Amino acid sequence: MGLRARFQIGLARQLGHPSGLRGRVVGRALNRVNQALVAGSVETACVRAGDACADIGFGGGVGLRALLDACGPDGQVHGVDVSTTMVDRARSVFAGDCAAGRLEVSVGSLVDLPLADAALDRAITTNTLYFLDDVEPAFREFTRVLRPGGRVVVGVGDPDQMSRLPVTAHGFHLRPVEQLLESMKAAGLSGVRSEKLRIGSLSAYLLVGEI
Numbered sequence: 001m002g003l004r005a006r007f008q009i010g011l012a013r014q015l016g017h018p019s020g021l022r023g024r025v026v027g028r029a030l031n032r033v034n035q036a037l038v039a040g041s042v043e044t045a046c047v048r049a050g051d052a053c054a055d056i057g058f059g060g061g062v063g064l065r066a067l068l069d070a071c072g073p074d075g076q077v078h079g080v081d082v083s084t085t086m087v088d089r090a091r092s093v094f095a096g097d098c099a100a101g102r103l104e105v106s107v108g109s110l111v112d113l114p115l116a117d118a119a120l121d122r123a124i125t126t127n128t129l130y131f132l133d134d135v136e137p138a139f140r141e142f143t144r145v146l147r148p149g150g151r152v153v154v155g156v157g158d159p160d161q162m163s164r165l166p167v168t169a170h171g172f173h174l175r176p177v178e179q180l181l182e183s184m185k186a187a188g189l190s191g192v193r194s195e196k197l198r199i200g201s202l203s204a205y206l207l208v209g210e211i
Contacts, residue, residue, distance in 0.1 A: 004166075012170035016131040018059065023085040031060035034126055036199045037155040037206075038063045041124040044195060044206050045153045047071050051121040054078035054145075056110055057128035061090045064105075067124070068097055078120070079105040080113055110138035118147045126155035130162075130172040135180060139187030139209070146211040152189070156180065158203040177205050184209045 014026045038055075042063065047053055047070035055063035058079045067077045077097075081087055090105045097103035108114040110128060123142060129135050142152045159174040168174060177194055184192045189209030197204045 008167050009170045012167050012172065015167070016171065018083045019085045023083060024089060027060035027086055027089060029060070030127075031062040034059065034155075035062055037126050037157075037197065037204050038066055038124070040197045040204075040206055041126055041153040041155045042066045042070055044208060045122045045124055045151055047075075047122045050074040052076045052078070052119060053122040054080060054115070054120050054124070056080045056113065056123060056125040057082070058090065058105075059083075059086055059127075061086070061093055063124060063126065064090060064094060064103060067122075068094075068102060071122075073102070075102070077103045078115060079103065080108040080115070081105070082107065082109050111141060113141045113145055115145045117144055118150075119145050121147055121150050123150070123152045124155070125152070127157065129154065129156060129180065130168070130174060132173065135175070136183045136187050139184050139189060142209065143188040143211065148211055150211045152209050154180070154184075154207040154209075155197075156205050156207065158205065161202055177207070180207055 014022055018026045049072040051071045053067050053071055055067055058064050058081050064077055064079050079090055084107055087105050087107050091098055094103050106114045162168050162174055181192050191210040193208050195206045197206055
């Protein structure tokens with residue numbers, strides 16, 4: 001196996017589960033790469049002052065800051081990530097918000113959220129579904145943790161464009177947008193729709209589901 005292939009495999013692993021020093025570097029890079037998609041997700045989620053909201057698979061934490069700003073001092077933000085490296089980093093970066101009780105970060109996965117039933121008004125997740133063998137259990141978890149009237153926004157890159165990236169050949173599950181929307185409906189989400197988002201020369205999609 002060549003050096004380039006080993007690099008791409010290692011990068012794919014870190015993108016799915018950042019860990020250690022390399023994971024912290026990847027987390028900072030994710031903040032830059034995901035900023036526009038996260039901002040679009042928060043805007044489309046229509047977060048209101050006082051809402052309980054969450055960023056699932058928050059990575060470098062740019063979504064946590066956006067949600068904290070959107071829900072205001074009377075709201076609460078939950079951050080869930082499979083990576084202990086990212087959770088530890090968030091607890092350090094957002095130490096004041098954690099101490100004030102405005103932010104709670106936890107280790108957990110999309111298919112087993114450490115959240116109570118009907119705990120959230122709004123939730124976002126961006127560039128996370130690629131690392132799941134089956135997405136419907138994740139959507140069922142969103143159905144479980146959202147309150148009546150709640151909304152989830154799922155940000156994904158254009159699958160055709162992503163398929164041309166070398167890193168996605170190593171363990172990424174790229175699914176058509178229509179297939180993801182059907183899985184959201186099957187999991188019990190309603191009002192399911194997609195919105196296309198242009199980010200420079202690239203395209204992404206915001207998938208919206210409600211309770």
